[in-house]
Amino acid sequence: MDRRRRSPLRRNPRLVLWTSVNDATRAPEVALFIPCFVDQVTPEIGRDLVSVLERLGCRLRFPEGQTCCGQPAFNAGYRSQARAMMRHFLDVFDGAEAIVCPSGSCTAMARRFYAELAAGEAKLEEQARQVCPRVYEFSEFVVRRLGVVDLGAKFPHRVAVHDGCHMLRELRLKQEPRELLRRVEGLELVEIEDAERCCGFGGSFSIAYGMVSEAMAARKADALEASGVEYVAACDPSCLLQIGGVLARRPGRVRTLHLASLLARGLE
Amino acid sequence: MNPASRFARAAASAAGDAELAAILRRNLATYDQAVAAGRGRFLDWEAARRRAQAVKRDAIAHLDRYLEEFERRITARGAVVHWAADAAAARAVILALAARHGVRQVVKSKSMVSEEIHLREAFEQAGIAALETDLGEYIVQLRNEPPYHIVTPAMHLRREHIAALFHQRLGTPASETSPEALVRAARREMRQRFVSAGMGVTGANFLIADHGLVAITENEGNARLCYSLPPVQVVLTGIEKLLPRLDDLALFWPLLATAGTGQPITCYSSLLGGPRRENEPDGPRELHIVLLDNGRSRVLADAAQRELLHCIRCGACLNACPVFQTVGGHAYATTYPGPIGAALTPLLRGPAYDHLAYATSLCGACAEVCPVRIEIHHQLLRDRGHAAAARRRGWSERLEIAALAWAAARPRRFERAGRWARALLRRRPDAVDGTRLDLLRPWTRYRQAPPPPPQAFREWWRRRAAGPAAPPPEKNA
Amino acid sequence: MSRREYETRAAVHPARERERVLDAIRAALRPRPEAPAAAAAPADALCALPAPGDAALRRFLAECAANCTEVILVRSPAEADTALAQILAPVEGGFYAQDAPELRRLLAPWAGRTLWSNAGACDAERAAGLTLAEALIAQTGSIVVSAACGGRAGSVLPDLHIVVARASQLAPSLAATLSALGPAFERASMACVITGPSRTADIEKLLVLGAHGPRRLVLLLRLDA
């Protein structure tokens, strides 16, 4: 095992010094990118993100000017409105060293779609080029940027990972959440059938085609229940809302948990 | 009913059909297994996809030149090339040919383009009997249905359905449900029609520019009979089917077969260079090739969307699509169902099909399997962009987006709007809960919604930053 | 509609329609997108291929076994005669054969039952079709025939297709075969890469052989001395 990747948290969970994890780098200053949806509907995910990142020694900042990255408008096709929201986002996060987001899909919006949205406006393109590569999804940031996989968390349960589509196909992040979960003490990581299958959320799709969306989620719920897990972890609050919404109406006992929330609980 | 509400209704009804789901699931499990093995035969599947994408990009970027080269070379061997700007022109060309030769019977092999121009109906209205000879197509023709899938037309049927159909229409014993017997019955039934047909109509999988060839891929042999027996042959195909070189087939044949069915190459990969030559004992006296535009040049004109013309109609994106697997092929009511159909149809057939671009969760499973690497899900997003920019979306959606944009422009406004909305939802009176007036109804009808939290993240953060004196965060159970 | 179709036919002016379509394409491609011609014949690098020689033959035989082509290896004309006699013995009905000296010799005992390609086209009553091959492909276990192999129907209409070929005709790859095939279209109007007997999986994805074409495909492969 790579010793440098073992965090000192295990030895002394109370004392966290970033410099001892990676001597060459100082603790990065992190600008929190809290998607509008997390801000308003699932703020506990944001709070858990804060607690985990602070335990890792990050200095956190929440640019209060942030609102919405524009994804809902962009996905519905309203590109000029989305562009206005992007402009706002880029101004708010201009100059940030690292921007961390607890949602794969909002991260993908900035990293994968802003460039296309900015095209044709030289200044905006340049700004997007500066800011977007600094936007990280939470697990990506911890594993790839901080180089930490073992947080010293403890969570003695059977857990499955759901791969959000944006995580998987836009950001190519499949191993990062798993790497983190594998080092959680007592946690049994279970691979479910068709882990890569879409949960059926798809934003406005889940409303416009509710029955189709539900059928897709039901298949995910079936797979989860068949696997015998207690929790399903994901890095996308919207997938969790969808899967959790269907699971809640079933007799089964599988619960949804954001990866940051799982780690935060495991560190308590 | 307009196409959008028709789709919504058909999709919802298919989504609740457990038997259909089981049939599709079994069918696709077989497919998935075969394809996984097939991909393993490539040294590097990803490199093969990238290469195919580059070849198609070249073909499409120089489409005019390659088409002319194809035309020049195949015409030199006696074939006749017809151009058709739209479906009506293509039908007119083919019906005129049929009239000139006094054709009463036509045998057809699988061609999605013929579905696109409703050729069979046109034949029937002209008093010409047109027989679909691909077994799957034959079955759906007997059922008076369009194909369910571009590669597997009878994907939605179990053998019992087919046995009952054959019993009724061909007089086979009702108890006879073995696939072998059913196939034999259909073959027997169709043999005579091949022999007596005055015209054979086929599609084309590829047109080869450098040697002027038509490439047709199939497993059953019905296309071979269609181009061997009748005295006149028509190849009906879209202008985008070009490949620059014959050599490209060394990649595209295995690629298409692997993505389509998992086979290393299909059973019959035919190349047609022209009509029968003087010294040959059989083959059509005339070979006519109809090149159809029908909206394709419009797609070509959009630099961001022209990659949709790279499609080789392998059907892989349909098979991978969780929406297709849930709603099935007929719900789309389009020639091309599934992701590629959802992306193309609004462009080819216009705004009445905008809804298809929205009938997807944009998961991207399609793009992942596409052998020519079309970013289908991003194309769906671009389709949506066109629909919204042209103000073709409903007022409620426009209002929602306008409201979001308004709120998002100022953080204060955003925070206040969020607080109001949460307060409103928290006080959701029982009278509204679960009824049509319930704003959350479209969500809660199918899923549980979490209770609205008492405070937004930003409020919590602010209080926390204000110091330890601040009250602890309320847990949102 | 049909009447109208026939009337609008007058409006479809071939030359004008051609220009209409080509003009639309040219306009759509202005400015011409950048897309360099991709390098040719890449497939050898993408599909695992056997080395020439014995490895190629082994690969060919393995692929044939997988795609249900029956291969009979023969080392002399006498062996070929015996093998053919065995195959044809149970077959009832007439044969259709490509008019070639080798097949004339092999089919001499059945000359009375055989329709030769120079005398007419294969009809639906023929129980077996016999042809030579243009080439064999190790990569996919395929047999290439063309219209020069006794026309088009002889290799697809009968229930049994027998191909007589030599191991020296074996090409390692599809790519190699295709490069050599181009000029063939100046003497034959059709070529077909045949990979196993006709089949369908349209009913519940279950494989059934003999959909519209031959249910059996037999290759008499002469190993050269």
Ligand code: SF4
């Ligand atoms: S878009 Fe791609 S995957 Fe879908 S049918 Fe076309 S080539 Fe196949």
